[in-house]
Amino acid sequence: MITVAEADALLSEHVRALPAIAVPLAEAAGRVLREAVVADRDVPPFDRVTMDGVALASADLDRRRFRVASTQAAGEPPHTLSEAGDCVEIMTGAALAEGADTVVRYEDLVLEDGWASLREGVAVTPGQNIHGRGDDRRAGEPVLGPGVRIGPGHVTALASLGAATVRVSAVPRVAVVTTGDEVVAVAETPLPHQIRQSNGPALRAALALHGVPDVALAHAPDDEARLRTVFEGALRTSDMLVLTGGVSAGRFDLVPGVLASLGVREVFHKVRQKPGKPLWFGVAEDGTPVFGLPGNPVSALVGLVRYVVPFLDAAAGRPAPPRPRLRLTALPRRKNDFTHFVPVRRDGLDAHPAPSNGSGDVLSLVASDGIAEVAAGVQEPGSVPFIPWSPL
Ligand SMILES: Nc1nc2c(c(=O)[nH]1)N[C@H]1C(S)=C(S)[C@@H](COP(=O)(O)OP(=O)(O)OC[C@H]3O[C@@H](n4cnc5c(N)ncnc54)[C@H](O)[C@@H]3O)O[C@H]1N2
Numbered sequence: 075m076i077t078v079a080e081a082d083a084l085l086s087e088h089v090r091a092l093p094a095i096a097v098p099l100a101e102a103a104g105r106v107l108r109e110a111v112v113a114d115r116d117v118p119p120f121d122r123v124t125m126d127g128v129a130l131a132s133a134d135l136d137r138r139r140f141r142v143a144s145t146q147a148a149g150e151p152p153h154t155l156s157e158a159g160d161c162v163e164i165m166t167g168a169a170l171a172e173g174a175d176t177v178v179r180y181e182d183l184v185l186e187d188g189w190a191s192l193r194e195g196v197a198v199t200p201g202q203n204i205h206g207r208g209d210d211r212r213a214g215e216p217v218l219g220p221g222v223r224i225g226p227g228h229v230t231a232l233a234s235l236g237a238a239t240v241r242v243s244a245v246p247r248v249a250v251v252t253t254g255d256e257v258v259a260v261a262e263t264p265l266p267h268q269i270r271q272s273n274g275p276a277l278r279a280a281l282a283l284h285g286v287p288d289v290a291l292a293h294a295p296d297d298e299a300r301l302r303t304v305f306e307g308a309l310r311t312s313d314m315l316v317l318t319g320g321v322s323a324g325r326f327d328l329v330p331g332v333l334a335s336l337g338v339r340e341v342f343h344k345v346r347q348k349p350g351k352p353l354w355f356g357v358a359e360d361g362t363p364v365f366g367l368p369g370n371p372v373s374a375l376v377g378l379v380r381y382v383v384p385f386l387d388a389a390a391g392r393p394a395p396p397r398p399r400l401r402l403t404a405l406p407r408r409k410n411d412f413t414h415f416v417p418v419r420r421d422g423l424d425a426h427p428a429p430s431n432g433s434g435d436v437l438s439l440v441a442s443d444g445i446a447e448v449a450a451g452v453q454e455p456g457s458v459p460f461i462p463w464s465p466l
């Protein structure tokens with residue numbers, strides 16, 4: 075049985091970069107950027123007025139009363155101060171009037187009969203209330219690099235720089251196939267000895283939150299022929315397969331054998347970890363990766379966030395995000411030579427183990443925000459990496 079670190083290393087050998095494609099900016103959120111983006115012009119592109127008020131020349135500040143020569147809205151070409159002692163009434167977002175070098179906001183003025191007077195005690199400094207041209211970036215300077223997962227803040231920058239289309243990683247076609255005779259669809263009424271499907275919906279939800287919105291879901295009973303048909307179809311139409319169940323020692327744990335019969339080569343089976351020891355990984359003849367996650371719902375979700383998500387990130391060209399370290403407040407009972415993934419409730423910098431009756435306790439997950447990774451041999455509670463169920 076291999077260690078968690080060995081599993082990580084084997085997985086990284088089988089990552090294939092996803093193609094980069096161009097998408098409209100409106101479809102870019104949540105995707106991984108694959109290009110460097112530079113400022114197409116100075117940002118801001120002009121000396122931008124930041125307060126509604128009047129623009130004037132600080133050289134004229136020996137006086138406190140200015141003639142309002144014109145009114146300039148945002149979006150107009152800059153007006154010009156032609157006479158000493160003039161000011162331009164000007165709005166936030168306007169390009170500073172020519173000849174002006176400072177802006178006094180309305181609150182510091184009395185505006186009357188075409189004149190603006192500074193209120194008693196108001197001091198004006200040159201350059202105030204102006205966001206200078208190029209203060210944020212000069213034309214040609216870098217703004218974003220490849221590997222960023224695009225969020226609303228990145229869209230603000232991309233839109234400002236005129237990136238109507240952006241190069242991003244293609245989203246892989248992922249098929250999730252759950253297995254098991256005892257499992258019925260969520261909307262069905264289970265017989266007393268049956269359970270409802272939860273791995274399919276849970277893995278689809280986790281993948282959607284991690285940048286793969288349209289996962290194909292299928293289910294197959296523990297029957298070689300049926301498993302084979304469903305796996306074969308999924309392999310034909312997907313870039314990655316995530317299977318659950320049927321990978322441990324039971325008489326009806328048929329998944330590894332069926333995959334082998336389809337030419338999917340086993341890379342590893344079983345990792346020194348709890349939960350999720352029976353984790354299986356292999357690659358099809360065309361290189362398609364196949365994860366066989368254990369069927370227990372906690373093990374399946376742990377396997378997804380701990381192994382499948384980083385694998386997808388690497389394929390998309392996104393560096394592994396740093397894992398925050400939290401203080402695990404108690405250490406559950408464990409096998410010492412195994413890595414333990416402990417579902418925890420995050421509370422500031424603390425992680426409290428969620429009460430659980432094991433990896434089949436489907437309802438325990440509601441009391442956790444993610445998992446703490448406790449390395450083999452750890453003796454005391456303390457600082458451990460935290461992996462959230464949903465991206466932070
Ligand atoms: N003799 C041994 N038995 C088991 C071992 C072992 O090493 N030796 N490993 C145990 C561990 S650890 C786990 S985890 C499970 C994993 O088994 P499988 O991957 O073969 O999964 P199944 O047996 O098919 O199912 C396990 C459990 O999960 C439920 N399940 C399965 N699919 C779903 C689904 N889609 N939605 C909800 N729940 C699901 C299933 O009903 C079982 O209760 O094996 C141990 N046994």
Ligand code: MOO
Pocket residue numbers: 347348349350351352368370373433434
């Ligand atoms: O993965 Mo198994 O959950 O250790 O029971």
